[in-house]
Amino acid sequence: MYRVGIVGGGQLGKMMILDGKRLDTYFVILDPTPKCPADSIADEHIIADFDDVEAFHALAEKVDVVTYEFEHINAEALRELENEGHKVYPSSETLLHIQNKYNQKEWLKKHGLPVPDFKKVETAEDIREAGKVFGYPMMLKTCTGGYDGKGNAPVNTEADVETTFEALGAGKLPLMVEAFCPFEKEVSILVCRNVNGDVKVFPVAENVHKDSILDETTVPADISAASTEKAMDIARKAVQAFNACGMLCIELFVTADGDVLVNELAPRPHNSGHYTIEGCVTSQYENHIRGILGLPLGSTELLRPTVMKNIIGQYSVDRAEVKGLDEAYRVGEVKVHIYGKEKVSKGRKMGHITVTDTTVEKALQKARLAHSKIYFGER
Numbered sequence: 001m002y003r004v005g006i007v008g009g010g011q012l013g014k015m016m017i018l019d020g021k022r023l024d025t026y027f028v029i030l031d032p033t034p035k036c037p038a039d040s041i042a043d044e045h046i047i048a049d050f051d052d053v054e055a056f057h058a059l060a061e062k063v064d065v066v067t068y069e070f071e072h073i074n075a076e077a078l079r080e081l082e083n084e085g086h087k088v089y090p091s092s093e094t095l096l097h098i099q100n101k102y103n104q105k106e107w108l109k110k111h112g113l114p115v116p117d118f119k120k121v122e123t124a125e126d127i128r129e130a131g132k133v134f135g136y137p138m139m140l141k142t143c144t145g146g147y148d149g150k151g152n153a154p155v156n157t158e159a160d161v162e163t164t165f166e167a168l169g170a171g172k173l174p175l176m177v178e179a180f181c182p183f184e185k186e187v188s189i190l191v192c193r194n195v196n197g198d199v200k201v202f203p204v205a206e207n208v209h210k211d212s213i214l215d216e217t218t219v220p221a222d223i224s225a226a227s228t229e230k231a232m233d234i235a236r237k238a239v240q241a242f243n244a245c246g247m248l249c250i251e252l253f254v255t256a257d258g259d260v261l262v263n264e265l266a267p268r269p270h271n272s273g274h275y276t277i278e279g280c281v282t283s284q285y286e287n288h289i290r291g292i293l294g295l296p297l298g299s300t301e302l303l304r305p306t307v308m309k310n311i312i313g314q315y316s317v318d319r320a321e322v323k324g325l326d327e328a329y330r331v332g333e334v335k336v337h338i339y340g341k342e343k344v345s346k347g348r349k350m351g352h353i354t355v356t357d358t359t360v361e362k363a364l365q366k367a368r369l370a371h372s373k374i375y376f377g378e379r
Contacts, residue, residue, distance in 0.1 A: 008069035009036035183253035279306030317344035327373035
């Protein structure tokens with residue numbers, strides 16, 4: 001029996017476990033929330049904070065390999081585990097290169113991967129100086145800790161510099177600015193590498209965000225063959241550049257003339273890869289588990305055009321009881337995933353819907369209709 005430890009017990013960890021259980025894998029999670037989504041199916045749950053070094057050691061002692069479902073964790077604690085002989089995938093080195101967005105961009109640039117122009121800043125005056133070089137608008141980002149639009153803010157004009165600087169902590173966290181990329185589409189690509197160095201690349205997915213949170217993913221992406229090949233090439237190079245093991249997600253910008261630039265990376269399964277559960281021969285979650293265990297990777301072939309639509313909290317509800325499933329399933333060819341979070345809050349990812357069909361357009365129509373039927377609390 002394989003024994004896997006997961007730092008994080010959210011929906012990504014839960015979906016790793018669901019696919020890993022087919023291999024009779026024993027899972028231990030570490031998460032501070034007693035009733036987190038993965039708690040209901042994990043074999044053991046260590047309730048501890050993500051910076052609790054002793055808890056990391058307790059987790060490692062129980063398993064063959066440690067992985068993680070999100071990147072805002074104690075990378076130095078992972079390095080300690082590696083120094084003691086424990087297997088950690090993706091490695092602490094991979095995580096350290098990616099955790100800090102400025103370091104991530106430097107590493108991408110060093111390895112010849114295309115990125116928008118960027119610059120580290122510490123003061124409002126630094127931002128103004130960057131504006132003279134990059135022009136406006138540009139993006140101000142915290143180098144650490146941001147996700148789902150948090151930690152990012154556009155600087156539309158020089159008059160916005162002070163308020164944007166204050167909004168992102170006025171230098172309490174390390175900051176960087178990035179030249180605005182006039183993209184036509186946002187896409188992402190998933191790539192998996194196992195401990196033996198074998199690599200599999202998934203299809204390019206097209207993403208639409210609402211309020212800086214992923215709303216819909218459609219596959220295949222509606223981009224040119226040339227842009228698709230550029231994205232595939234970036235994925236193959238990035239997984240080697242970061243020496244990643246397991247899943248790596250690369251978020252990309254596609255410009256009107258077909259250029260492809262890297263936005264950000266995540267060393268783990270990704271929200272934009274949920275579609276792979278129903279849409280591909282092998283899901284991102286199964287390949288992640290197979291990859292970190294040193295097993296051969298599965299086919300990433302797309303079975304049919306696929307759409308994934310997130311179910312996002314619209315308002316706060318103390319008890320997350322899902323309603324409308326009867327109506328949603330009547331749409332047909334609909335798969336509903338509810339994560340099992342105890343409470344709903346505005347902007348919180350509560351689940352997702354996946355539909356496969358003969359065309360993206362048909363799948364999208366069904367996904368949107370099914371989505372309109374599902375809600376939490378009272379309407």
